[in-house]
Amino acid sequence: MTTAVAAFVMLAGRLLPTGRREWVEALVAESRAVPDGYRRLAWLLGSLPILVKEVLRMRLTGNPWLPRIAMVAAVLAVAVLTVANMIRYPAITSGFGTVIYSTLLVVVLAVDLGLTVLLTRAGSPAVRYGMLAGLVTAALWTLGTPAGNKFHVSAPWLDALYNAGLVAVFTVPLCVAGWFVARRTGALEQGVLTGIMTGAYAAVANLIGGLILVIALPGRVPFDSDVLRHHQTPADILAGNVGEDLVVFIGLLLLWPMLGALLGTLGGALGAAPRTRPATL
Amino acid sequence: MPRTGFSPQTLSVLAAMAADGERWRHGYELARETGLKSGTLYPILIRLADSGLVEARWEEEQPSGRPRRHLYRLTADGLVQAARAPRPQHGHAGRPAVAT
Numbered sequence: 001m002t003t004a005v006a007a008f009v010m011l012a013g014r015l016l017p018t019g020r021r022e023w024v025e026a027l028v029a030e031s032r033a034v035p036d037g038y039r040r041l042a043w044l045l046g047s048l049p050i051l052v053k054e055v056l057r058m059r060l061t062g063n064p065w066l067p068r069i070a071m072v073a074a075v076l077a078v079a080v081l082t083v084a085n086m087i088r089y090p091a092i093t094s095g096f097g098t099v100i101y102s103t104l105l106v107v108v109l110a111v112d113l114g115l116t117v118l119l120t121r122a123g124s125p126a127v128r129y130g131m132l133a134g135l136v137t138a139a140l141w142t143l144g145t146p147a148g149n150k151f152h153v154s155a156p157w158l159d160a161l162y163n164a165g166l167v168a169v170f171t172v173p174l175c176v177a178g179w180f181v182a183r184r185t186g187a188l189e190q191g192v193l194t195g196i197m198t199g200a201y202a203a204v205a206n207l208i209g210g211l212i213l214v215i216a217l218p219g220r221v222p223f224d225s226d227v228l229r230h231h232q233t234p235a236d237i238l239a240g241n242v243g244e245d246l247v248v249f250i251g252l253l254l255l256w257p258m259l260g261a262l263l264g265t266l267g268g269a270l271g272a273a274p275r276t277r278p279a280t281l
Numbered sequence: 282m283p284r285t286g287f288s289p290q291t292l293s294v295l296a297a298m299a300a301d302g303e304r305w306r307h308g309y310e311l312a313r314e315t316g317l318k319s320g321t322l323y324p325i326l327i328r329l330a331d332s333g334l335v336e337a338r339w340e341e342e343q344p345s346g347r348p349r350r351h352l353y354r355l356t357a358d359g360l361v362q363a364a365r366a367p368r369p370q371h372g373h374a375g376r377p378a379v380a381t
Contacts, residue, residue, distance in 0.1 A: 020327075026337075026351030027323050030308040033350065043309075046319030053324070 005044045006031060012051050020054050064120035067127045071116040074204050075109050081211035085246075088215065101250050108253040112200045119193065125181050126193035133177035133194075134201025140169040141202070142209035171263055174198045174256075178264030182271030191271050195264015199256035203249075206256075210249045290317055292369040294325050298335070298355045299363035305338070305352035326353060334359035 006028050013024035027047045034040040082105075086093050119127045144166055177198045182191030287295065293315040298306060312322050329335035336356050340349040355363060 022337075022351075023323060023327055026308065026339075027319055029348040029350055030319075032347045033307065033309045043312075043319045046321070046323070049320045050323055050327075 002031070002036065002040045002044060005041060009044055009047045009051065013047075016051075016054050024051060024054075064123075064127075067116055067120055067131050070131065071113050071204075074208060075113060077208050078105070078109060078204070078211070081208065081215065084215060085211060097247065101247055105250050105253070108250075109204070112204060112253075115197065115200070119197070124190060124193060125185065126190055126197045129177055129181050130194050130197030131201050133173045133198040134203075135205055137169060137173040137198065137202040138205030138209060141166070142206045142213070144169060171259065173202070174260040174263040175267035178260075178267030179271035180267075182268035184271075186272055188265070188268045188272040191268020192261060192264045195260035195262070195267060196257045197260070198264070199258070199260025200253070203253040203256040206252060207249045210246065214246065287366055288325075289369055290315070290321055291325050291329070292366055293317065294322065294329070295334075295355070295359070295363040295366055296369050298353065299360060302355050302360050302363075305354045307350050307352065311353070329359065334362055 009024060009028055013021045013028075016024065024047055027050070028044065031040050031043045034043045116127055174195045178191035178195035181194040182188055185191075294311060294317070297311055297314040308319070308322060308326070311317075311326075312319060315322065317325070326335060326337070330337055330353075334356060335353055336359075337351055337353050339351055343349055
């Protein structure tokens with residue numbers, strides 16, 4: 001039994017990079033010093049949480065190619081969805097700001113992609129934690145904004161609660177991600193970088209979500225509550241969606257990372273501050 | 282920036298290794314001294330090694346009839362950190378080992 005478990009652990013350990021595989025091999029080798037039977041089996045089974053944790057960490061989040069591939073896929077998705085919107089709604093390219101916003105879109109996405117490659121190459125945790133926090137932020141914000149506007153409520157307290165929730169969704173993850181990474185690394189600059197990347201990834205994911213919603217539900221997803229309140233014809237709503245609101249989405253590509261720098265600094269300062277109580281190392 | 286806070290389990294590992302800081306230790310030996318299970322001990326050793334507080338190497342000579350064992354000891358930074366760290370509380374160190 002113990003031999004079979006040891007063989008399985010060694011086999012599973014091969015999933016890990018060399019530096020981590022060595023620790024699993026060490027644990028298995030050490031099991032030979034443990035009295036045979038239940039104790040040796042318990043010793044070997046202790047490797048399972050390590051295996052699971054390391055496989056998840058190294059293969060899913062620690063692999064530098066995964067965030068790079070994800071970012072390239074996101075850029076491609078933006079390109080395809082933008083072209084699809086331009087074909088479906090040719091009027092969105094007729095405004096005087098088209099060149100400005102198109103250039104802004106290309107430049108910011110190129111910077112985001114470049115930062116992703118550079119930071120993963122440097123081994124910074126800002127990318128993987130920023131990507132995770134950014135996706136959560138974007139999911140809540142992208143879905144929360146039109147949902148709240150669609151089901152617009154008249155009760156002032158509920159409206160205030162909803163708006164406060166949106167503000168929290170827009171800001172808190174940037175600060176928390178910066179705090180978390182600074183706390184793990186003890187480095188303020190990693191917290192700042194995480195705040196920036198969280199904002200950048202949230203904006204890209206939000207743009208993709210917006211482009212999809214506009215294509216899928218053009219007349220029923222009024223992002224701008226003012227459009228819904230004062231210009232309630234379908235044509236006005238559609239114009240609001242594919243015109244003004246997409247410009248806002250592109251603008252967020254700049255605004256969100258800048259806000260992330262500010263809130264990441266705040267969270268990072270808190271996370272990197274020396275602690276007085278014992279914490280898990 | 283080096284960490285200043287350690288979990289009680291990490292403190293017990295640091296204390297066990299600092300007791301004879303120059304000597305290379307085996308994992309099972311540390312488990313017996315600290316009473317930690319392998320699933321707790323090894324993640325601690327990994328994190329301490331990642332932090333530069335513990336160094337690890339394999340036995341140099343291949344023993345007959347068993348694989349080479351992994352050896353651990355505190356680095357100079359690890360000795361400093363262990364000296365600064367508070368003493369482990371009872372109940373985390375010196376408990377009967379999982380495999381005695």
